[in-house]
Amino acid sequence: MSEYALEMLGVTKTFSKVTALDQVDLRVKKGEIHALIGENGAGKSTLMKVLSGVYKPDAGTVKIDGKEVVIKSPRDAIDKGVAIIYQELSLVPELDAVKNVMLGQEKNFCRIIKTQEENEFAGKYLDYVSRGSLASYKTPVKKLSVAQQQMVDIAKALSYQTRIIIMDEPTDSLTNSEIEVLFEIVRKLKADGITVIYISHRLEELFALCDRVTVLRDGKYIADENIRDIDKDWLISKMIGRDLKDTFPPRHRIRSTEVVLEAEGLTGERFENISFQLRKGEILGLSGLVGAGRTEVLRAIFGADKLQKGKVTIFGKEADISHPSRALKYGLGFATEDRKTQGLFLNHDIKDNIAAAALDKISKAGFVSGAKEKKMTEKYFQELRVVAPDTGKLCRFLSGGNQQKVVLAKWLASECKILFLDEPTRGIDVGAKYEIYLLMDRLVQEGVSIIMISSEMPEVMGVADRILVMHEGVLTGELSQEEFSEEGIMKLASGEKL
Ligand SMILES: Nc1ncnc2c1ncn2[C@@H]1O[C@H](COP(=O)(O)OP(=O)(O)OP(=O)(O)O)[C@@H](O)[C@H]1O
Ligand SMILES: [Mg+2]
Known part of the structure; x- marks a missing residue:
């Protein structure tokens, strides 16, 4: 058995003139929360889209649990245990939480399913994620807050027997208390042996949540390290290729009273x-x-x-x-x-x-x-x-x-x-x-x-x-x-x- 849940080796992807990924390596151990960081346009989302079957790489290999795989489509990625939670959630707004979880389950229920069965099946995952914080699983999800919709999306991902969950800037539109709740969910996933790949520009979040980090710059692999062995300055210098001493520039003000x-x-x-x-x-x-x-x-x-x-x-x-x-x-x-x-x-x-x-x-x-x-x-x-x-x-x-x-x-x-x-x-x-x-x-x-x-x-x-x-x-x-x-x-x- 491999110690890695996922290895992506030498992954290259170009879009006409742009090399979005240039022989990128990513190694993620089983059950860890792995941060993926880099400047805007560094290639994070593209790498994750390769992993989730949206893009076909020009070169490179992907191994899941030590076994080489070819991910042919998003559906294929799901079958191989990989799910991605996009910033723009992939729910159908008019449907309720249960129906949203059930979408894509047709294959596993190749017969007419009864409402009660649906409720039980979806309820299991919704309970796991929301722990009672969703008042009803029967309201159209468009009526839920972004944080609650995100929970439904995670429940849906889990219902596919997912082993690797990718979260691309999940905290972008959450309040501080909602972020805490999401962190609890992510930690619970980890405790249950699920591997999480976590993308965020908020460096504090990485230190609060993640075990390891991989840094990309200009479509290239730069480094990976244990979070406990590094600090913010290290991360920034790896990300932007130079040191950034101050976070904010000095103020120059005209001090007008107009x-x-x-x-x-x-x-x-x-x-x-x-x-x-x-x-x-x-x-x-x-x-x-x-x-x-x-x-x-x-x-x-x-x-x-x-x-x-x-x-x-x-x-x-x-x-x-x-x-x-x-x-x-x-x-x-x-x-x-x-x-x-x-x-x-x-x-x-x-x-x-x-x-x-x-x-x-x-x-x-x-x-x-x-x-x-x-x-x-x-x-x-x-x-x-x-x-x-x-x-x-x-x-x-x-x-x-x-x-x-x-x-x-x-x-x-x-x-x-x-x-x-x-x-x-x-x-x-x-x-x-x-x-x-x-x-x-x-x-x-x-x-x-x-x-x-x-x-x-x-x-x-x-x-x-x-x-x-x-x-x-x-x-x-x-x-x-x-x-x-x-x-x-x-x-x-x-x-x-x-
Ligand atoms: N479908 C596409 N067609 C053309 N170029 C693309 C496409 N998708 C991504 N790119 C380019 O690939 C590069 C990497 O983009 P990517 O979205 O992976 O960056 P990112 O690291 O996720 O950045 P951000 O932090 O801003 O989300 C960018 O230069 C982007 O313009
Ligand atoms: Mg991105």
């Missing part, structure tokens, strides 16, 4: 009586737990949702923002958190996407100047170091983090004066995060004002000049830079007074 945006008594469906001022050249952090209403407030100011009450003043004039297209005219920009559905045209190339909010700057009498468009898009493409052969690449083929960079590039190119950034570094690797903080710092030096929503507390504290905290739709406090502390933010975020 108010560029004032919100007075804003009330909407999920928030009430929100008032604050944004000054020229400052970064205002907007903190709170997921669901506190932060995104909703910014959406309403931007004209994407209706305001029931309240007044917004921009550059001294009362603003009538009834539609996002008007917001652009007021000089507002909004990089949303959900890049897949709101931020990008996935079937368009990088160039089109970067230029989308800046067309008036590069066109004359309605005609886009190709030369200007090229120059402008190239500039941001380079600055943000988007990993792609050129700006003609369709966004759907970019890695998750690189899609996020294109969303940011689009708003930088629009040259807006007031920029809303909602979770701007979600899914972005440590090196690129630093680049984004640097860009933000440069923008505010040029007089741009930024409101940033971030669920990562060190990030808000490391970047913002002031932090507003929300709890269940109301503002519970404001902290100046001298007052920043995780405890302070947490208290306000949970509705306590300081």
Whole structure:
């Protein structure tokens, strides 16, 4: 018997001009939680898609339990005991938890199955994962939270007698307490002998959860180590190929007192009586737990949702923002958190996407100047170091983090004066995060004002000049830079007074 649950040796995969994987090795021991890390575009998701039968490798071998296998299709991967939990969960939204688990089980029940049998079969796996935290297995899964949907997806994977579970950035849209619950599930899987491959850009998670780590860079295998033998600096230097001394760049601020945006008594469906001022050249952090209403407030100011009450003043004039297209005219920009559905045209190339909010700057009498468009898009493409052969690449083929960079590039190119950034570094690797903080710092030096929503507390504290905290739709406090502390933010975020 082999000590390895999985060995991938010399795996190579190219997409036309791009070598996504160049003779990559990955060795995962039985029953361990194995982290797979690397910068955006390093090849993590591609390697996992080879393993789960989505892509056929150009070269290389895969061994499961020491036996060489050829994985022909996703179905074949499942039959060989490999399941993948994607960021975009693979559930049917209209069906309930039981039905979702039963999908794909036809083969094992080659006859009509009774409802009771279904309930028993699926219930077993749902119980295992959810431990009573799902009120009903009979609600359409679209009514469940992301964390609960994820549980159903894991239950479904387990129902295939899975031995290896891959999780690709599973904590991206979870709250801190939901992350703890997911960690418990992952540890339980491990205790039951299931091997887990875990992808995340949040390095703290690896230290809290994983046993070993493999690092990829530019499609190549760089190193693997026991987590207990390494530290964060080691990981970062292996990932980006150099040392990164500081996590946040020093602040350069113009310290203007000019108010560029004032919100007075804003009330909407999920928030009430929100008032604050944004000054020229400052970064205002907007903190709170997921669901506190932060995104909703910014959406309403931007004209994407209706305001029931309240007044917004921009550059001294009362603003009538009834539609996002008007917001652009007021000089507002909004990089949303959900890049897949709101931020990008996935079937368009990088160039089109970067230029989308800046067309008036590069066109004359309605005609886009190709030369200007090229120059402008190239500039941001380079600055943000988007990993792609050129700006003609369709966004759907970019890695998750690189899609996020294109969303940011689009708003930088629009040259807006007031920029809303909602979770701007979600899914972005440590090196690129630093680049984004640097860009933000440069923008505010040029007089741009930024409101940033971030669920990562060190990030808000490391970047913002002031932090507003929300709890269940109301503002519970404001902290100046001298007052920043995780405890302070947490208290306000949970509705306590300081
Ligand atoms: N279907 C495809 N067609 C063309 N290029 C692709 C395709 N899938 C991936 N790539 C390219 O392969 C490289 C590796 O991408 P991959 O998605 O594996 O990165 P990743 O490590 O998962 O990054 P991230 O952390 O941003 O998710 C990238 O340069 C990407 O653009
Ligand atoms: Mg990926």
